[in-house]
Amino acid sequence: MRKILLFVMASFYFTGAQATLDLELTQGISAATPIAILPFVDHTNNPDAESLSEVIRLDLKNSGYFDVVSVTGKEAKATELDKINYQFWRDRGVDNLVVGTIEPHIKTKAKVEFSLLDTLLNQHLILKNQFSTQPSAVRQLAHHIADRVFEQITGIKGVFSTRIVYVVVKRSKNKPTEYQLEVADADGYNPVKILKSHEPIMSPAWSPDGKQLTYVSFEREHAQIFKVDVATGHRKLVTGFPGINGAPAWAPDGKSLCVVLSKGDHPHIYHYDLQSKKLKQLTFGPSINTEPSWAIDGKSIIFTSNRGGSPQIYQYAFDNKKISRLSFDGRYNAHASFTPDGKNIILVHREDGMYNIAIQSVRTGIMMNLTHSGQGESPSIAPNGKMILYETQYKGKGVLSVVSTDGRVKMRLPSRDGSVQSPAWSPFYRS
Amino acid sequence: MKNNKLLGAIMFAAAFSLAGCSDMLLHDDEANSYANKQAANEPAESFGAGEPTSFGGVEVIDDEELSEQAQTAPQNQVYHFDFDSTFLHKGDAAALKAQADFLANHPGAKVLLAGHTDEVGSREYNVALGERRDHSVRDFLMLNGVKQNQIEEVSYGAEKPVDLHHSESAHLKNRRVQLTFKNLG
Numbered sequence: 363m364r365k366i367l368l369f370v371m372a373s374f375y376f377t378g379a380q381a382t383l384d385l386e387l388t389q390g391i392s393a394a395t396p397i398a399i400l401p402f403v404d405h406t407n408n409p410d411a412e413s414l415s416e417v418i419r420l421d422l423k424n425s426g427y428f429d430v431v432s433v434t435g436k437e438a439k440a441t442e443l444d445k446i447n448y449q450f451w452r453d454r455g456v457d458n459l460v461v462g463t464i465e466p467h468i469k470t471k472a473k474v475e476f477s478l479l480d481t482l483l484n485q486h487l488i489l490k491n492q493f494s495t496q497p498s499a500v501r502q503l504a505h506h507i508a509d510r511v512f513e514q515i516t517g518i519k520g521v522f523s524t525r526i527v528y529v530v531v532k533r534s535k536n537k538p539t540e541y542q543l544e545v546a547d548a549d550g551y552n553p554v555k556i557l558k559s560h561e562p563i564m565s566p567a568w569s570p571d572g573k574q575l576t577y578v579s580f581e582r583e584h585a586q587i588f589k590v591d592v593a594t595g596h597r598k599l600v601t602g603f604p605g606i607n608g609a610p611a612w613a614p615d616g617k618s619l620c621v622v623l624s625k626g627d628h629p630h631i632y633h634y635d636l637q638s639k640k641l642k643q644l645t646f647g648p649s650i651n652t653e654p655s656w657a658i659d660g661k662s663i664i665f666t667s668n669r670g671g672s673p674q675i676y677q678y679a680f681d682n683k684k685i686s687r688l689s690f691d692g693r694y695n696a697h698a699s700f701t702p703d704g705k706n707i708i709l710v711h712r713e714d715g716m717y718n719i720a721i722q723s724v725r726t727g728i729m730m731n732l733t734h735s736g737q738g739e740s741p742s743i744a745p746n747g748k749m750i751l752y753e754t755q756y757k758g759k760g761v762l763s764v765v766s767t768d769g770r771v772k773m774r775l776p777s778r779d780g781s782v783q784s785p786a787w788s789p790f791y792r793s
Numbered sequence: 794m795k796n797n798k799l800l801g802a803i804m805f806a807a808a809f810s811l812a813g814c815s816d817m818l819l820h821d822d823e824a825n826s827y828a829n830k831q832a833a834n835e836p837a838e839s840f841g842a843g844e845p846t847s848f849g850g851v852e853v854i855d856d857e858e859l860s861e862q863a864q865t866a867p868q869n870q871v872y873h874f875d876f877d878s879t880f881l882h883k884g885d886a887a888a889l890k891a892q893a894d895f896l897a898n899h900p901g902a903k904v905l906l907a908g909h910t911d912e913v914g915s916r917e918y919n920v921a922l923g924e925r926r927d928h929s930v931r932d933f934l935m936l937n938g939v940k941q942n943q944i945e946e947v948s949y950g951a952e953k954p955v956d957l958h959h960s961e962s963a964h965l966k967n968r969r970v971q972l973t974f975k976n977l978g
Contacts, residue, residue: 533957539953562949562952562953564916564917564920564950564952565916565917580947580949580952583947584945584947585920585947585948604946605924605946605948606920606921606924606948608917608920608921609917622917622921624921624924626946629920629921629924650918650921650922650925652917652918652920652921653915653917653918666915666917666918673915673918694914696914696915696918697915697916697917697918710914710915712914717913717914737913739914739915739916740915740916755959758959783916784916
């Protein structure tokens with residue numbers, strides 16, 4: 363493993379946009395692509411216009427894949443496409459430029475155009491797009507542009523337009539503890555409250571279309587699984603059996619869940635058909651079976667079980683009902699899920715009393731720790747398979763962090779108020 | 794060790810170092826929790842628990858410590874567990890037996906068992922572990938004549954710690970089953 367080659371710490375504040383989570387890039391990669399994002403030429407006098415280029419800049423910078431170069435002076439100002447001084451940027455080692463314009467459009471809308479330029483090629487223009495947008499959607503558009511630029515240059519689909527869900531726990535001396543389920547943009551902005559309770563909330567999970575969430579709530583002083591429509595907040599009880607109702611996991615087709623029920627006995631994994639509401643028990647015996655997670659093809663699940671004496675990862679195949687063990691390294695492996703290409707699993711791995719986020723090759727079984735602070739849990743992979751969102755401790759409270767699946771990029775999303783835990787990264791949204 | 798005046802509700806297995814004790818006692822100010830209230834209300838009286846009468850079928854940690862839990866019932870007591878363990882401490886037997894006797898003699902009485910773990914490890918796995926601790930207490934109560942319908946169980950895993958510190962002494966306090974009488978029959 364290469365050592366930390368780039369170390370950046372930055373906190374970002376926007377005027378007009380209130381963030382409850384600020385990104386801090388704590389470790390980036392050495393081979394980051396140098397890029398500059400110029401302010402967009404604004405013909406609308408929209409005060410939010412400036413944030414457009416700023417959001418693109420931060421997205422690309424925080425991805426760890428880009429070295430976002432900032433310069434001052436004439437060249438750093440908003441520039442029309444035909445007036446760019448490519449020699450100036452070449453001299454500064456900047457390979458790529460993003461420029462754009464914002465123009466008034468029908469009614470209250472704005473027309474936004476961006477261009478991605480290569481300073482080295484004779485044919486500078488490599489990507490150009492136009493959008494019509496409401497001024498209020500400037501942030502979302504900026505994330506979308508960042509996604510397009512990211513994909514064009516790295517060949518990897520960007521996740522700047524995705525969202526995250528997590529639980530915030532606010533504990534105070536003289537008031538009952540408050541638990542909140544929140545959804546926010548992938549960079550932590552625009553947090554929206556989904557549920558507020560004085561009893562614990564756990565294990566939020568996104569439906570494959572990103573429109574619904576399931577979660578566990580103890581609001582009635584026992585565990586129940588709920589399903590909620592994220593846009594409307596309309597929710598339904600899924601299961602409320604005696605004992606554990608936990609760890610809901612959506613099938614890739616969105617038609618069923620795997621859930622954990624104990625019904626007063628041992629916790630077992632059940633298949634739950636959302637349409638027919640039929641339950642089918644998948645695991646049996648006197649052991650703990652929990653944390654189901656679906657394979658990408660929907661033909662199997664992986665889960666945590668202590669059937670061998672200590673918690674390890676097992677796989678259940680739906681066709682022949684066979685269970686096989688996947689993890690062998692160490693005495694504690696839990697909360698596993700597949701990467702989107704199905705080639706690896708990410709999980710919580712204990713070693714010498716330290717709980718770290720690890721990745722294991724399905725083919726070779728070789729495991730590699732990605733975090734080393736010892737307090738990692740609840741890993742959730744980004745839909746592009748490149749980043750893992752997880753929960754850790756920082757300054758005594760729960761915070762969300764991001765680590766790349768190669769371990770080279772690390773980022774922290776510190777909370778300002780309360781502990782943040784149980785994160786889950788949304789799927790891609792179809793635009 | 795027997796002379797060590799630990800506060801009533803808290804009992805440790807001998808295997809653990811008590812180095813964190815002073816830290817734990819200093820931070821007893823998170824008074825919202827039942828465990829701490831109990832610790833504060835009960836004087837540090839020491840009880841000899843004697844030989845436990847019945848442990849048939851329930852696995853226990855055979856530690857040298859005698860519980861200082863009151864052997865009177867009904868009492869909303871808290872029973873503690875070792876790391877990654879679902880075994881009751883032998884020293885808690887007499888106090889728990891007293892609760893069982895009360896329940897057996899009052900068929901209308903009901904208890905809620907709330908299982909908890911420390912903060913380390915996976916959250917949903919901890920919910921399962923907390924429920925196993927519930928089951929240990931439930932099985933003990935039922936072996937001593939308590940009916941299944943008198944017992945309710947819930948496991949919160951690591952979600953409701955009584956001590957928010959990250960020390961081993963906080964972990965010890967948080968690994969527990971909290972017994973609450975809901976109906977005295």
